[in-house]
Amino acid sequence: MTPVKGFWHHFFMTSTSLPRRSRAPRGEGERLRGDILKATSRLLARMGSDEALSLRAVAREVGVSPPSVYLHFPDKQAVLVAVAAELFGDLEHTLDAAAADAGDDPVAALLARARAYVIWGMKNPGHYKVLYEGTLLRHITDPADRSFGRTALLALISDLERAAAAGALPPPDDTERTARLLWQALHGVASLRINKPGVVWDDPEGDVEALVRAVLRLAP
Amino acid sequence: MTPVKGFWHHFFMTSTSLPRRSRAPRGEGERLRGDILKATSRLLARMGSDEALSLRAVAREVGVSPPSVYLHFPDKQAVLVAVAAELFGDLEHTLDAAAADAGDDPVAALLARARAYVIWGMKNPGHYKVLYEGTLLRHITDPADRSFGRTALLALISDLERAAAAGALPPPDDTERTARLLWQALHGVASLRINKPGVVWDDPEGDVEALVRAVLRLAP
DNA sequence: ACCTGAACACCGTTCAAGT
DNA sequence: ACCTGAACACCGTTCAAGT
Helix, strand or coil: CCCCCCHHHHHHHHCCCCCCCCCCCCCCHHHHHHHHHHHHHHHHHHHCCCCCCCHHHHHHHHCCCHHHHHHCCCCHHHHHHHHHHHHHHHHHHHHHHHHHHCCCCHHHHHHHHHHHHHHHHHHCHHHHHHHHHCCHHHHCCCHHHHHCCHHHHHHHHHHHHHHHHCCCCCCCCCHHHHHHHHHHHHHHHHHHHHHCCCCCCCCHHHHHHHHHHHHCCCCC | CCCCCCHHHHHHHHCCCCCCCCCCCCCCHHHHHHHHHHHHHHHHHHHCCCCCCCHHHHHHHHCCCHHHHHHCCCCHHHHHHHHHHHHHHHHHHHHHHHHHHCCCCHHHHHHHHHHHHHHHHHHCHHHHHHHHHCCHHHHCCCHHHHCCCHHHHHHHHHHHHHHHHCCCCCCCCCHHHHHHHHHHHHHHHHHHHHHCCCCCCCCHHHHHHHHHHHHCCCCC
16 A cells, blocks of 8 residues: 555565565565466366366465465465466457458358367367366356356357358258257367277367268258 | 184174274175265265265265275275266166167167267266266276276167168268267267256257257258 | 465375274 | 274365564
């Protein structure tokens, strides 16, 4: 609150730091928050599960004591939710970019989005599992967090509507229902490959294309 | 080894048991093993995740001390693998029964099997997650355990082959590939419903039928 | 202002011991 | 023969305290 450089500031500037991570200067307490999120995301990718991740491991990775995490987050759930929000953002950005890169053909855009979804999951299996198989969302109370990942489905619906408007899909089409069917099929492609690596799978892009064309009743 | 009723037997028969669960008599040490499996299965259904389950909770549920679990299993993984084997057996039995009940039409049998798979998952979400999303299978070393759940896929393939032999499927058909596509779609139906209960889903049996007919290129 | 040490009740697992 | 108590290194979380 007071901008005067007082006792604490003096101490920080002069004391040689004993902990691995140097103490943040005044007003930079937020840096620790970002470091915690980055470390959590890294460990989540390595562990492949929110439950296997420990806050103490996050604190070790950051170079800080366990209670320091609680300066920025009320509990472990809150850290995970914050990371999940970032990850959903990254996923959605990736999907939109893939659809945009596919050009003007709405079916091509939809196929590109579908492929990108599965590829993202296979490239980030730990993160995919946190977002789509994690236990964290059952304990969410904040209604703002409940809409997590909804955007991806909405984008799929809008791709379908563009394709239907262009007359590229056989009628009659309940686009929202079709989008949900597609999402389920695509999730199956990504999820089973992540969870059953022992099974001999076909090329994921080929499976995505086959399933999308089948659900849309397009020629194989 | 020796059938003589000696000191320990005498003690068991006469001492009033302090622990919640009474000590098993000679030769019935196996009863504890079964109780542990049953308790684990129950708690797994409740927790919905192998990682959330604790062996200490299993021991409490059985009424025994934590180290007692180690009399029958080398570690937590082994308990989970034993339960998973039972669960896979139950699932496969359920699917075979559903297919058999559907009668002689091979497509009807396949549809019944597909529906039964998803219904089993929705009725046993915790168990389904352990079998198809659990971390336990990545740590399996025993090759005999690696074939877990393979039977379900093989049965799907044989249903498809029956249908193809009856001329019910449009050619040309790589039945194994088609079976894998179907499995992915069906897993998506079950898994997303379990993991995203907040989404408004359609009737699961309707989605199963739509996806199966789409993948097999049958009339909707 | 920013962060930690010590503590509590949990966990998986081990091992010497109890009946 | 069947089972437990006490211990170890972990975990999430709290709270009084340190710089």
